[in-house]
Amino acid sequence: MFKKITFLFLLLISAFWGYSQNAQLSPLSKISLLTVGTGEELAAKFGHSAIRLQDPTLGIDEVYGYGTYDFEDPNFYLNFTRGKLSYTISRLPFKYFKYGYQQEKRWVREQSLDLTLEQRNAIVTFLEHNLLPENKKYKYDFLFDNCATRIPMVFEKTLGSDFDFDYSYLKEHLTFRELIRLKLNPNTWSNFGIDLALGSVIDRKASPYEHLFLPIYVYEQMKHTTLNGKPIVNKETVLVDIPEQVDDSPFYLSPAFWLGLLVLLVGYITFKDYNNRERSKWLDFALFFITGIAGVLIAFLWFATDHLATKANFNALWAFAPNLVIAFILVKKTIPKWMLTYTIFLTILLGITCVLWVFKIQVFSILLILVMLAVTMRYLYLIHHFRKEISIKK
Numbered sequence: 001m002f003k004k005i006t007f008l009f010l011l012l013i014s015a016f017w018g019y020s021q022n023a024q025l026s027p028l029s030k031i032s033l034l035t036v037g038t039g040e041e042l043a044a045k046f047g048h049s050a051i052r053l054q055d056p057t058l059g060i061d062e063v064y065g066y067g068t069y070d071f072e073d074p075n076f077y078l079n080f081t082r083g084k085l086s087y088t089i090s091r092l093p094f095k096y097f098k099y100g101y102q103q104e105k106r107w108v109r110e111q112s113l114d115l116t117l118e119q120r121n122a123i124v125t126f127l128e129h130n131l132l133p134e135n136k137k138y139k140y141d142f143l144f145d146n147c148a149t150r151i152p153m154v155f156e157k158t159l160g161s162d163f164d165f166d167y168s169y170l171k172e173h174l175t176f177r178e179l180i181r182l183k184l185n186p187n188t189w190s191n192f193g194i195d196l197a198l199g200s201v202i203d204r205k206a207s208p209y210e211h212l213f214l215p216i217y218v219y220e221q222m223k224h225t226t227l228n229g230k231p232i233v234n235k236e237t238v239l240v241d242i243p244e245q246v247d248d249s250p251f252y253l254s255p256a257f258w259l260g261l262l263v264l265l266v267g268y269i270t271f272k273d274y275n276n277r278e279r280s281k282w283l284d285f286a287l288f289f290i291t292g293i294a295g296v297l298i299a300f301l302w303f304a305t306d307h308l309a310t311k312a313n314f315n316a317l318w319a320f321a322p323n324l325v326i327a328f329i330l331v332k333k334t335i336p337k338w339m340l341t342y343t344i345f346l347t348i349l350l351g352i353t354c355v356l357w358v359f360k361i362q363v364f365s366i367l368l369i370l371v372m373l374a375v376t377m378r379y380l381y382l383i384h385h386f387r388k389e390i391s392i393k394k
Contacts, residue, residue, distance in 0.1 A: 024121065026057035030112060031120050033151065035219040037107040037244050038183050042190045045183050049148045050096060053124055062126045063097040067092055067140065067147030084307045089130045101240055106109065108240035111222050111233045122158040126146035130265060143176060143309055148215045166224040167208035176202035177363055179214055185247045186366055189255045196302055199313030203363050259370035264314035266374040270381045279385050284330040287378055293326025295306035316363045317349040318372060340386040347379045
């Protein structure tokens with residue numbers, strides 16, 4: 001009977017807690033920042049940040065985390081692609097939070113915060129207010145509004161001007177692209193895809209505050225943050241001690257391997273075509289079709305989505321969207337004369353891409369050198385071939 005009464009009592013507390021907007025914690029309550037290491041999946045490569053609340057008097061040990069989403073949302077994939085997907089704040093028991101990351105083999109570190117009871121109540125009241133159905137959804141942005149950027153926002157809104165960051169520990173200010181690359185192996189399809197999709201807007205220097213879009217920078221920043229002139233972190237604990245996973249995929253699965261084969265194939269076929277004075281239509285179709293498809297995707301991300309990081313993407317110069325149509329013209333028996341001018345134009349665009357790269361207006365994937373080498377060889381041969389065809393017709 002006593003166990004049943006205790007269970008009902010805790011159930012009532014839990015129900016009250018879940019709907020209360022004015023938290024009343026006990027003096028034994030604690031609030032801490034949780035930082036999670038990187039995982040194998042692309043979405044997990046940048047880590048995670050969350051806030052933990054413990055109150056042994058009330059039997060509470062919960063984790064508040066931003067940046068969660070629901071696969072059951074209508075038009076999930078379309079909204080995700082267009083940058084219109086609503087993300088939410090969530091709350092779950094710490095034991096499930098910890099177990100999940102143990103299963104994913106990701107480390108978890110905790111920074112206990114030196115806060116008064118009044119400050120702890122203010123933070124939890126703010127988080128609970130965010131959890132209300134009318135408040136919990138927000139428009140996610142990878143660089144400016146994610147699970148990590150929301151953490152300093154919570155503390156700034158609840159602790160006021162007494163909460164102060166010290167950025168002097170930052171020895172250098174990196175660009176957004178450099179920050180993104182910190183946890184990515186350059187010779188992976190995920191990193192190549194990210195560099196293909198993200199535009200020149202991420203090649204500017206991030207301000208010290210903007211570095212906090214990465215959880216590891218929030219973790220480091222909290223070590224150099226004060227509240228009322230005193231360090232806000234009073235204790236650090238490793239809750240899950242697992243080394244970060246090293247990407248050990250075999251080289252033959254890497255983009256460098258396959259793009260290297262592409263260069264060899266294009267070089268061999270082009271040399272053979274030159275000697276035989278012919279043109280391999282299937283190769284031209286493949287190159288133009290693939291670069292055209294890539295160009296269409298880049299244009300879509302640039303102009304048809306709300307993603308800020310995909311704007312002004314000069315990958316569109318070498319991955320030229322009209323190539324998708326031109327590919328079908330190149331398989332015809334008779335090629336129009338203007339194809340010579342068009343191919344010269346494409347070669348000029350490749351040169352402009354290189355200039356933008358040299359002056360760091362946009363920094364491209366190092367793997368793009370292989371792609372540029374392959375298409376440049378073929379474009380130069382096509383210019384030579386089309387000129388000869390035109391001169392013969394004359």
